[in-house]
Amino acid sequence: MSLQGWNPQINQYLSLDEVVEFAFDYRGNTTIVRRDGTEIVGYVCNRDASAAEPYLEYVDEDGDGPFALPYAEISNIRFTGKDTAAGNSWKAWLERKEREKAMAAAPGHGGERGPGPHGA
Amino acid sequence: MSVPLSQMWAVTSYVVGQKLRGNRKYPLVLMLEPLFRCNLACAGCGKIQYPGQVLKKHLTVEQCVRAVEECGAPMVAIPGGEPLMHPEIADIVAALVAKKKYVYLCTNAILLKEKLDQFTPSRYLAFSVHLDGLREEHDEAVCRDGVFDVAVEAVAEALKRGFRVTTNTTLFDGASPMRTRDFFDAMMDLGVEGMMMSPGYSYSKAPDQEHFLRRQSTQKLFHQILSNPKRRWRFNQSPLFLRFLMGKQEFECTPWGNPTYTMFGWQRPCYLLQDGYAKTFKELMETTAWEKYGRKSGNEKCQDCMVHCGFEASAVDHTFGSVRGLLQTAYVQLTGKL
Numbered sequence: 001m002s003l004q005g006w007n008p009q010i011n012q013y014l015s016l017d018e019v020v021e022f023a024f025d026y027r028g029n030t031t032i033v034r035r036d037g038t039e040i041v042g043y044v045c046n047r048d049a050s051a052a053e054p055y056l057e058y059v060d061e062d063g064d065g066p067f068a069l070p071y072a073e074i075s076n077i078r079f080t081g082k083d084t085a086a087g088n089s090w091k092a093w094l095e096r097k098e099r100e101k102a103m104a105a106a107p108g109h110g111g112e113r114g115p116g117p118h119g120a
Numbered sequence: 121m122s123v124p125l126s127q128m129w130a131v132t133s134y135v136v137g138q139k140l141r142g143n144r145k146y147p148l149v150l151m152l153e154p155l156f157r158c159n160l161a162c163a164g165c166g167k168i169q170y171p172g173q174v175l176k177k178h179l180t181v182e183q184c185v186r187a188v189e190e191c192g193a194p195m196v197a198i199p200g201g202e203p204l205m206h207p208e209i210a211d212i213v214a215a216l217v218a219k220k221k222y223v224y225l226c227t228n229a230i231l232l233k234e235k236l237d238q239f240t241p242s243r244y245l246a247f248s249v250h251l252d253g254l255r256e257e258h259d260e261a262v263c264r265d266g267v268f269d270v271a272v273e274a275v276a277e278a279l280k281r282g283f284r285v286t287t288n289t290t291l292f293d294g295a296s297p298m299r300t301r302d303f304f305d306a307m308m309d310l311g312v313e314g315m316m317m318s319p320g321y322s323y324s325k326a327p328d329q330e331h332f333l334r335r336q337s338t339q340k341l342f343h344q345i346l347s348n349p350k351r352r353w354r355f356n357q358s359p360l361f362l363r364f365l366m367g368k369q370e371f372e373c374t375p376w377g378n379p380t381y382t383m384f385g386w387q388r389p390c391y392l393l394q395d396g397y398a399k400t401f402k403e404l405m406e407t408t409a410w411e412k413y414g415r416k417s418g419n420e421k422c423q424d425c426m427v428h429c430g431f432e433a434s435a436v437d438h439t440f441g442s443v444r445g446l447l448q449t450a451y452v453q454l455t456g457k458l
Binding site: 063066 | 171260264325396
């Protein structure tokens with residue numbers, strides 16, 4: 001399951017601290033909404049909830065950073081960027097290999113694999 | 121044993137020195153990740169899934185040297201990402217070699233042949249080439265056909281030019297013991313200095329979540345592979361770690377043994393888990409809640425882990441921590457029996 005596209009509603013059931021944890025675990029860009037209404041797009045790469053003034057760190061869209069931002073300045077985090085851990089390229093590889101195997105097994109195709117170097 | 125004598129001496133004197141100072145937590149191998157970018161997307165890898173702007177970033181030579189000095193470990197492994205994609209990788213390696221650090225540059229070897237001219241053979245530098253088995257198994261593991269052949273060609277070229285070359289192999293559920301033994305033979309025929317292997321860690325971010333080994337299946341697999349080892353096989357790792365993989369020896373994880381430095385800082389607690397980052401090595405060592413990790417802690421993320429970066433340092437520490445450990449290691453070295 002991916003959090004891509006999630007716009008959390010922070011309330012008594014979901015705290016900002018929890019949303020920061022989800023953002024830290026998320027392998028995509030997020031949109032950090034500050035209390036003054038401005039927004040920062042970036043990758044949340046670290047956080048410290050136990051610091052005297054809890055903060056997160058992010059790499060911005062241009063690759064600059066990490067920059068620190070106190071939790072106290074954040075009102076919400078939206079999961080707006082692509083989840084790069086969704087495994088799509090691997091799924092595509094698997095599907096292609098399955099197709100190749102099916103092709104090789106089909107009548108008229110010599111699907112035998114010849115020996116390679118070192119017995120491969 | 122395939123490690124050069126000078127390296128063995130450097131590691132031995134370093135570990136003994138730590139012991140004499142009564143230092144129980146010390147780094148053995150710095151895992152220096154200068155970038156996350158890679159030219160492969162392997163099914164079992166959870167290291168490279170980042171947005172584009174992060175993948176484009178990398179550590180500078182100065183940042184790498186500073187991390188190495190801060191840490192003080194005698195050995196530095198440079199994984200990634202693919203380190204040969206780093207524009208200054210040759211400068212990083214040269215700077216670390218000048219500091220007499222034993223550097224293992226971990227590479228998939230796709231770019232190795234074309235980049236070899238940038239490096240100078242040295243006893244301090246080894247290319248640790250990622251090969252997860254023979255052609256069929258390796259190309260499947262890296263999700264691209266033809267990579268095995270490219271890597272083997274590059275290894276042969278590097279050996280021809282006088283470089284130290286080792287292999288690193290990650291095994292997953294479904295690996296064939298017989299094919300793995302054939303792979304060891306093939307690598308010895310190729311002439312590599314030694315082989316390293318480890319079970320894969322169950323990265324939550326890896327695309328393939330179905331083929332990670334559980335603890336018992338890890339022990340069974342490695343027992344089948346190694347219970348009758350050939351004398352000609354050379355492993356570039358502690359023999360007690362191999363016994364641990366076979367279920368013949370118990371160790372607790374020593375995550376501080378292989379501390380990890382990346383563009384985000386010093387990674388807590390280990391190379392595999394990402395529970396946050398410290399600004400300095402000292403902060404990492406002093407403020408990480410180490411008791412929350414390892415099998416004994418009950419941390420579910422650690423229960424099936426038998427990966428080298430958690431336990432190789434434990435095995436080395438055991439060797440030098442008691443007469444029994446020393447005798448065990450000597451016995452395995454002399455008899456070749458694991």
